[in-house]
Amino acid sequence: MSNLQKALESGKFAITAEMAPPKGVDFSHQIAVVEQLRGKVDACNVTDYQSSSLKASSIGLCIKLIQLGIEPVLQMTGRDRSRMAIQGDFMAAAAFGIENILALTGDHPTVGDCPESKPVYDLDSVGILRAAVQLTTGFDCGGNKLDGAAPYYYLGACTTPVYDPVELQLMKMKKKIDAGAKFFQTQGVYEAEPMKPFMEMAEKYGVYLMAGIIPCKTAAMAKYMSNNVPGIRVPEYQIERLKAAAAKVPADDPNVKKLKAAVQEAEGITMSAEFLAELKEKGLCHGAHIMAIGAEENVPKILAEAGF
Amino acid sequence: MIITKAKPTQDVLDMLGNVKKVLLTGCGECSTTCRTGGVEELDAMEKFLTENGYEVVGKCVPQLSCNKNLMKRELKAFKDSGYEAVVVMSCGDGTQTVAGLVDSPVYPANDTMFLGEIERLTLFSEACRMCGDCVLGKTGGVCPITKCAKSLVNGPCGGAKNGKCETNPDVECGWILIYDKLKKLGQLDKLYVANDDKGYKKNLYPMTINLKEDAANE
Numbered sequence: 001m002s003n004l005q006k007a008l009e010s011g012k013f014a015i016t017a018e019m020a021p022p023k024g025v026d027f028s029h030q031i032a033v034v035e036q037l038r039g040k041v042d043a044c045n046v047t048d049y050q051s052s053s054l055k056a057s058s059i060g061l062c063i064k065l066i067q068l069g070i071e072p073v074l075q076m077t078g079r080d081r082s083r084m085a086i087q088g089d090f091m092a093a094a095a096f097g098i099e100n101i102l103a104l105t106g107d108h109p110t111v112g113d114c115p116e117s118k119p120v121y122d123l124d125s126v127g128i129l130r131a132a133v134q135l136t137t138g139f140d141c142g143g144n145k146l147d148g149a150a151p152y153y154y155l156g157a158c159t160t161p162v163y164d165p166v167e168l169q170l171m172k173m174k175k176k177i178d179a180g181a182k183f184f185q186t187q188g189v190y191e192a193e194p195m196k197p198f199m200e201m202a203e204k205y206g207v208y209l210m211a212g213i214i215p216c217k218t219a220a221m222a223k224y225m226s227n228n229v230p231g232i233r234v235p236e237y238q239i240e241r242l243k244a245a246a247a248k249v250p251a252d253d254p255n256v257k258k259l260k261a262a263v264q265e266a267e268g269i270t271m272s273a274e275f276l277a278e279l280k281e282k283g284l285c286h287g288a289h290i291m292a293i294g295a296e297e298n299v300p301k302i303l304a305e306a307g308f
Numbered sequence: 309m310i311i312t313k314a315k316p317t318q319d320v321l322d323m324l325g326n327v328k329k330v331l332l333t334g335c336g337e338c339s340t341t342c343r344t345g346g347v348e349e350l351d352a353m354e355k356f357l358t359e360n361g362y363e364v365v366g367k368c369v370p371q372l373s374c375n376k377n378l379m380k381r382e383l384k385a386f387k388d389s390g391y392e393a394v395v396v397m398s399c400g401d402g403t404q405t406v407a408g409l410v411d412s413p414v415y416p417a418n419d420t421m422f423l424g425e426i427e428r429l430t431l432f433s434e435a436c437r438m439c440g441d442c443v444l445g446k447t448g449g450v451c452p453i454t455k456c457a458k459s460l461v462n463g464p465c466g467g468a469k470n471g472k473c474e475t476n477p478d479v480e481c482g483w484i485l486i487y488d489k490l491k492k493l494g495q496l497d498k499l500y501v502a503n504d505d506k507g508y509k510k511n512l513y514p515m516t517i518n519l520k521e522d523a524a525n526e
Binding site: 078079083105106107108110111119121122123124125126127158159160163164165167168169171172174175178179187228229230231 | 457458459460461462463464465466467468469471474475483484487496499500502505508
């Protein structure tokens, strides 16, 4: 049983972080991130060509994480792989001791950096969960028996609480639960209210909900995400708070640009920590998934400030 | 309706190369509607090819370019015209029908885009990807295979922003369209029925349907 499963099932407030493989073959940055996260998180997601940007594969970095002694969550999208390739990767994952899987649809290739790539989507996220469950029964998608022991997986999926109409996301969450998802990580959220119906559904069906936390580095980033990233809404008062932090830096300081960035990043960390504590206190999630987007060194800071 | 788009005319010249005498064929149905293979477009192509040193020895716009027997009869008239190549201004199917009937090379003047509906005289939109296993009965008559850029069968991804698809801010999220329609119909319960992915065995191509054989097998 994975650490993540143990943490969630024991009622501990579980923490996952997230990292992306490199665009290239040098894993040294990712190895450094592992040291920053070691002992602070229950598991670490490895993205699967996040935002349709071509990188080293998720399974490759997941294996590296296993070798380094930190538990991975293998993100698996349907964008680039047929059902055969997905089940093949799942078998290889199990052979390396990877149990946690997060099934995702995957951003469309046209939004990424290899827009000519063929969108596969042989299976959607519900189909990917089923494909994993099928392997655990000892059979593949063709109904053929696997040699040796069947693999074991701890299956998860994502959901987007800030969505209109929200019923569509709740409907799909229910289908994912029916398909075998045991834990959910949400898109980045900034307000507690939208978490409520998702937590209710999680509690009703005995699955676990982890709130997605994306710390804002600057007011500009917060505004950009809010305007452009699907499922993300940063309330205006939070953007104003970041701006107010920046405004405290004296305009005549020779390092004004750097200082403004630094104080906003620190304020963003504090805001994430406060929000995390609020969610935990209100019982609106069973854990948190922190997506620091390249600033993974901030994950322990957020956890410390939140009092974890 | 098969929606076609004219290739750049330079492409037609590149394909024709050194031949001199050219036969032009169009289609009286889809390509006429799309303005890519009706009488007017064939006239324009004739003018263009003549200006570029070709001789157009014949033109025809059959009722349907994809009907083999019909096309065979149409082409008979040009048997002795001496054409060295045919430029077909129809869809890919019509082009292949002609290619199967003549001995000279056949070149497409159009790109075949999609099976679509005529929203108005000059606006065509894709509605059906011909998946071979229609799900419209479960989705309020809105096709998730076509209207969702990822052809998702169990509901939306998280990629919609303000109701629009992540691939194109001008395009509505197909699953939000499905939701709105099912809500109107009082059939939201259908959303909760998980759709098995359909698999791709039914999509093995090239396909053939033989009505007589089908009837004999029933």
